[in-house]
Amino acid sequence: MIRKTALLLARQSWFRKTILGTPVLRDLAGRFVGGDDLPAGLAAVRALNARGIKGSLNFHGMHVEDPEEAARAAGQAIDALRRIRAEGLDAHVSVKLTKIGLDVDLALCRDHLHRILDCAAETGGFVRIDMEESRYLETTLQMFEEARDRYGAGSVGLVLQSYLRHRSGDLDRLLDRGSRIRLVKGGYREPRDVAFQAAAEVDAAFRRDIERLLARGISPAIATHDAEAVAWTRAVQERLGLGKDAFEFQMLYGVKPELQEQLVADGYQVRCYIPYGGDWATHLVGCLRRIPAGLLTRLARPAPRT
Numbered sequence: 648m649i650r651k652t653a654l655l656l657a658r659q660s661w662f663r664k665t666i667l668g669t670p671v672l673r674d675l676a677g678r679f680v681g682g683d684d685l686p687a688g689l690a691a692v693r694a695l696n697a698r699g700i701k702g703s704l705n706f707h708g709m710h711v712e713d714p715e716e717a718a719r720a721a722g723q724a725i726d727a728l729r730r731i732r733a734e735g736l737d738a739h740v741s742v743k744l745t746k747i748g749l750d751v752d753l754a755l756c757r758d759h760l761h762r763i764l765d766c767a768a769e770t771g772g773f774v775r776i777d778m779e780e781s782r783y784l785e786t787t788l789q790m791f792e793e794a795r796d797r798y799g800a801g802s803v804g805l806v807l808q809s810y811l812r813h814r815s816g817d818l819d820r821l822l823d824r825g826s827r828i829r830l831v832k833g834g835y836r837e838p839r840d841v842a843f844q845a846a847a848e849v850d851a852a853f854r855r856d857i858e859r860l861l862a863r864g865i866s867p868a869i870a871t872h873d874a875e876a877v878a879w880t881r882a883v884q885e886r887l888g889l890g891k892d893a894f895e896f897q898m899l900y901g902v903k904p905e906l907q908e909q910l911v912a913d914g915y916q917v918r919c920y921i922p923y924g925g926d927w928a929t930h931l932v933g934c935l936r937r938i939p940a941g942l943l944t945r946l947a948r949p950a951p952r953t
């Protein structure tokens with residue numbers, strides 16, 4: 648109930664304006680969100696790149712029902728790819744298919760995806776298709792495979808979720824066909840016959856998939872803030888005799904920044920997923936819910952004057 652209310656609030660434009668108009672809230676939002684628009688997202692990428700961290704820009708939001716909004720979201724991804732190229736930034740673009748019209752019409756969504764990928768091919772950019780709720784899984788796999796066959800693994804990659812039961816064959820099949828994968832635990836509420844519920848089961852499936860992905864993947868990405876999963880990934884990389892640059896860690900912007908910095912200092916590749924624009928406040932609410940109260944109080948405190 649509280650979660651639903653918070654998410655409903657986060658979708659209201661007055662709520663976003665209140666956050667932006669209140670200094671302490673604006674500062675807090677700035678730790679987890681790239682900003683209200685593309686220039687702000689690009690500024691976040693620039694700052695990360697200066698610290699040796701790559702970016703993946705995501706015009707935030709999902710489940711768009713209005714065709715014009717879907718077209719605008721596709722336009723945002725195209726603008727981001729062009730600006731990344733023009734500014735020579737080290738960044739990708741991440742897209743959710745329901746943000747570019749999957750709930751409106753399959754053909755419309757495919758057209759938008761292909762327009763984005765035409766731009767990626769033209770600018771030497773890379774687009775990652777996020778994975779959403781399991782009801783979109785088959786369509787997303789199909790759209791991705793079509794796109795990979797048309798544009799190549801250098802232009803488009805996909806996210807796979809380890810928490811899904813009975814789907815471990817997807818990883819093997821996609822790797823056999825030369826796909827670029829970001830592996831995650833999985834971020835949605837799913838029924839128990841679809842996804843593991845217990846953290847121990849999810850963690851075990853994630854560790855199993857990390858090993859399979861590192862052994863065979865093209866530019867694999869392990870997206871997690873879980874220190875044990877990070878340690879497991881490092882151990883597998885050493886055991887397989889892979890270089891530290893054979894894969895990348897990915898984390899959300901502002902989450903565990905000290906772990907991100909440590910990995911860069913240790914010689915690993917790190918990429919931050921940076922939500923900006925759209926309904927960015929829903930992302931902020933999601934992050935704040937996961938932060939321990941003590942840390943939240945520290946983050947909300949204004950920086951001391953020097």
Ligand SMILES: Cc1cc2nc3c(=O)[nH]c(=O)nc-3n(C[C@H](O)[C@H](O)[C@H](O)COP(=O)(O)OP(=O)(O)OC[C@H]3O[C@@H](n4cnc5c(N)ncnc54)[C@H](O)[C@@H]3O)c2cc1C
Pocket residue numbers: 776777778779806808831832833834835870871872873874876897898899902919920933934935937938
């Ligand atoms: C770059 C990236 C891309 C992702 N893309 C997708 C996707 O396409 N599809 C999908 O289903 N899921 C996606 N996810 C989410 C993922 O599936 C997990 O839900 C999420 O990463 C939490 O799992 P964890 O591996 O960090 O481990 P956990 O055990 O859940 O968390 C480890 C620690 O990190 C903290 N933490 C985790 N997430 C957050 C957060 N948002 N804010 C603050 N603290 C946090 C936890 O509180 C805990 O302390 C993505 C995650 C990342 C990092």
